[in-house]
Amino acid sequence: MAIEENEFINIRLEKLAGIREMGIAPYPPHTPERLPVEVLRTTGETEDVLSTSGRIMAKRKHGKTVFCDITDPTGRIQLFINKKNLDEESWELLGKMDLGDIIWVSGALFVTRTGELSVRVGTLLLLAKAARPMPVVKTDADGEVHDSVSDPDFIYRHRCIDLMLNETSKSRFIARSRIISAIRNYLDSDDFLEVETPVLQQIYGGAAADPFVSHYNSMDEDCYLRIATELYLKRLVAGGIHRVYEIGKDFRNEGVDRTHSPEFTQLELYEAWTDYNGMMTRFEDIVQAAAGAAGVGPVVQFAGHEIDLTPPFKRVPFVPALHEKSGKNLFDWDAARLSALAAELGLGDDIKDRPALLDKLFDHYVTPGLIQPSFVVDYPVELSPLAKQKDDDPRITERFEAFIAGLELANAFSEQNDPIYQREILEKQATGSEYRSGVADEEFLYALEVGMPPSGGLGIGVDRLVMVLTDAMSIRDTILFPYLRREQ
């Protein structure tokens, strides 16, 4: 496919041809020595000839003088380009330069009459001609912004433009990377080992979502993209790697919304000799480290709330909280009664099983009130097939989910390590699934049979953590290249 035809691109392609005719390479392979824009800025006025390079973001022509603003990742600086300071050829080249072009300049630094530090350009080189125009963002005297690119579809499809023009977006992605580094640093320095487990799986597990199905040609068998890393990581705990984690993509073949993406980044960590209480501390620590890396906290703005990230986070026991908020002892109700209540509340009349109903009602009564960081603890056993039951009440498991502003950020348990009990649960789950063809993950069960020490496990939605720490209202704003429908 050839480059798109439009008036603006054609004009630039003509200029490009003109530049080639002048014998100038519009895409030279090397950049001459340069200093970051920021260094020029801090240097200030000097007769020394300094060099830098960047993208032309503004061009103001005044006959024989042209002012340009160029930017690099460290900042913006004005160029003062006067015909008498340039050779003939460079002046002609300047005429063929457009907003968006990437150039190299050198010259002394001086302050203009209006007080702007500028490069008095003596040498001008083209490093890369922009063939496509980019939207020009300008702020007028009234502070009104012209041409900011706000169409979400445009931003997601052309993230390069978004990063160039929207400072919030750029700093959010920088924060994201720093958050992930900080998590690694925290865990590595506490003797956790980072591992990589399979993305392509023959039997998927560790969560309840539908998988993406693929096919391995040379073995002629179907396989799945992982929906969680849980079952592999626990096999490693059984094998003696007692502090282990993985940060990676999970894939879930479910709907997309503000808080769900079909591929998303999850941290899962497992730690022997501890339980879900230990995981609460880990979560609190990780949030602290992440906030520090993002340059925010202890109080952050998110979704219109002031969120105080100072630990310890609130503990909200599932059954009592549901009782309190609903005014009814719902945990003792049977499925039929719960179903009737759900229908009455407009939560749908198609839900039949008790655990799903309890979860639904909890979401209705309790979750919206969980604005400050909270751990919902001690879930009904039916909702938590991989968690250990409490000593004093087998109907309840040692499990928590972490919420901030109603958003679920983490899920953790005291890990189930009873191989007999776990087998029952997984075999039941396997026969109830359209993809599992009745097969449970025997290798995982094998590991439990060999023996896994009592352990805590924690899964954190990294994209969602980034949302909270950078005040993003959509998970797509935290993912550089979110999945979008094919353009027609």
Add this chain to the structure above:
RNA sequence: GCGCUCCUGGCUCAAUUGGCAGAGCAACGGACUCUUAAUCCGUGGGUUCCGGGUUCAAGUCCCGGGGGGCGUACCA
């Protein structure tokens, strides 16, 4: 998946009840040696997402399709 809603030059947005498709920025030509939304003079640019329909007349109303946004459902 369902509901509501939006789609107009490159970008951001106008267009009364259905009545000649416009503006700012960007672009092109010209003037201009300290500007910063530079300014001034001039010019071009539209299958109004696509396909049907109603009408003397459709950006606007109706039907179908595509894409987006929001909500909702699924996601232990």
